[in-house]
Amino acid sequence: MRKALFVIAALVLGVLPALAQTSQAIEIIDFNGSRYPTAGETRLVIEFRNFPATPAADEIEITVNGLPVSNLEILPIGGSSQVPIGVVLAIDASGSMSGAPLAAAKAAAIEFVNRATTGDQMALITFSNAVSTISGFTNRPADLIPRIQSIEAGGETAFNDAVIQGVSMFGAGAARNLIANLVIMTDGADTASNATLAEAVAEVEQRGVRVFGIALQGSEFDSAAVEAVSTAGNGLFLTTPDPSQLSNLYGQVSQEISNTMVARFLSPVFSPGEAEFVVSYAGMSASETFTVSGFATTTTAGPTTTVTFPPPSTSIVVSNAPLDMETLLLMAAGGIALTLFLFVVILFGRESEDDPNRFVKRLQAYGRRGRPEVEEKRSVLERLPLLNRFSAAAEEEVRRRGLLSGMNSTLEQANVPMTAGEAILAMIGLAAVGGILVWIFNGLLAGVIGFAVFLLLSIAIVNFTGRREKKKFEKQLPDTLTLMSTSLRAGYSLLQATEAVANEAPNPTAREFGRAIAEARLGLTVSDALRGVVDRTQSQDFEWATMAIEIQREVGGNLAEVLTTVADTMRQRNRLKGEIKALTAEGRISAIVLGALPILMGMFLWTTNRDYLMPLFENTFGQIAVGIGVLMMAAGIFWSKKIVDIEI
DSSP states (O other), X not given: OHHHHHHHHHIIIIISOEESOOOOEEEEEEXXXXXXXXXXXXXXXXXXXXXXXXXXXXXXXXXXXXXXXXXXXXXXXXXXXXXXXXXXXXXXXXXXXXXXXXXXXXXXXXHHHHTOOTXXXXXXEEESSSEEEEEEEESOHHHHHHHHHTOOOOSOOOHHHHHHHHHHGGGSGGGGGXXXXXXXXXXXXXXSOSSOHHHHHHHHHXXXXXXXXXXXXXXXXXXXXHHHHHHHTTOOEEEESOGGGHHHHHHHHHHHHHTEEEEEEEOSOOSSEEEEEEEEETTEEEEEEEEXXXXXXXXXXOOOEEEOOOOOOXXXXXXXXXOOHHHHHHHHHHHHHHHHHHHHHHHHHOOOTTOTTHXXXXXXXXXXXXXXXXXXXXXXXXXXXXXHHXXXXXXXXXXXXXXXXXXXXXXXXXXXXXXXXXXHXXXXXXXXXXXXXXXXXXXXXXXXXXXXXXXXXXXXXXXXXXXXXXXXXXXXXXXXXXXXXXXHHTTOOHHHHHHHHHHHSOTTHHHHHHXXXXXXXXXXXXXXXXXXXXXXXXXXXXXXXXXXXHHHHHHOOOXXXXXXXXXXXXXXXXXXXXXXXXXXXXXXXXXXXXXXXXXXXXXXXXXXXXXXXXXXXXXXXXXXXXXXHHHHHHHHHHXXXXXXXXXX
């Protein structure tokens, strides 16, 4: 008899763990009333708490303002319901867990992970002296299992800090869209946390995360803390003295999470306003009032119920959660910064074609400014002494390093009427705006990276604009030389022929030759003025034409005939370049696609499913693979470019 009593006591204490919350309850935890994919479709997420088995879907009734709904469909959460579940597993890795307790805890956690359905998002943290995030959210069980197996015990117990860290993981990025659950397992009292139990409980209540506390009764066991956070999180408090029973406890938690159901239906309420939703099951009910938007409907179908229970699956798919708000704001910040930069370039980089003083203004932009005659005509830098001093200091630093000439040439080639100091100030200012916006939404490190990216993007845009202007100038050059040749044959002098080009040719040729005319009128020779055009455009073709003009002026000859010959030669070269460009088009587009595809795919995965990429940055082999991949990509891009880059 005593032996039988002993067996019963063992079952009560060990095999059947204690439940702190035994009362069954129903609660509506999420509401979504949308017009898509069907007008008036409504979705409710319903928790059936402390039910020993999955509720019978055909017995669930839903009414809106007392009226039955139509086209009712009940799905278990996750999987085909398209409502993502989020679970943070927190495992005690303190020294008291050494040996059999930790081994049993790891085995139970692995079994819990294997029960996950398709699309479930899980994260893993451990706590001892401090809290360690072992893995961010992932829907790949295969990623979590080896990390669970690698957990080692040692140190004290930071239980309160683990609770705060676990619930806070649902406050960032795409995790905000998850139905949040925290499963925390410990065997002892808190001995190392910086936070108090009251702070941990307050964090749970504020975040609205459901907490499941699993307590293994050890030598320093204290159930009060685990029970407190479980109660605050409307979850379960489970305890056992036998480590081998941890799998059963995790199984109860898995069952409790799977008791969350998703109901989809057509609401009978057609007008906007507040509506009361009531869910009834097994003599119990829960009601919530939500604001609904009105919709037009012609549905006359009676109430129907569709029960769908997809089989458990461990297939790996990418989460279908939408882009989080931080990613969208980051993209918006980048667009704003780029727009500001382009606005400045457009505002200061183009003059009105009808402005007769545009060449004078262009010359003033690259020289020392005199004292303005009218206060209203002072530039922004002159009105803001601090910015003016910064611009002057930046230009002096560039001059000291021997880069001033190169910067001025780049700005002149891109037709950006700014001094080097002004350009540096504009680029740094716009990059700082973009970096600050990135920092606000993604942290300091991302802000620094964003600043560097926006700065490099500004430089790249200036260089791209300069190359584009150079190509347009060289494309117009044969016609320009032909126009000069015919002007000379008509009896014009070289200066008059240059002025004819400035008046008749399109931009950028007219702009550059107009400046050459202005410089010639200020005292330069025509040859020196044309040499200035070479310096600004960096055109080798026009340099050859200028050399031909200088040689002719020194030794004599028919300059019109020389220019005609040079123009014909350039036309033949341009025709040959066009043929080569057509023949190498397939190779160039292949190089662009192959070079951009890995980068674009990486950016897409980083914004939509970042956890999928994190193993590449969290372990040594992944970092080595990234480094080797980047080097091979760079080599491939360089090789592809050399194949199709044929000099003429």
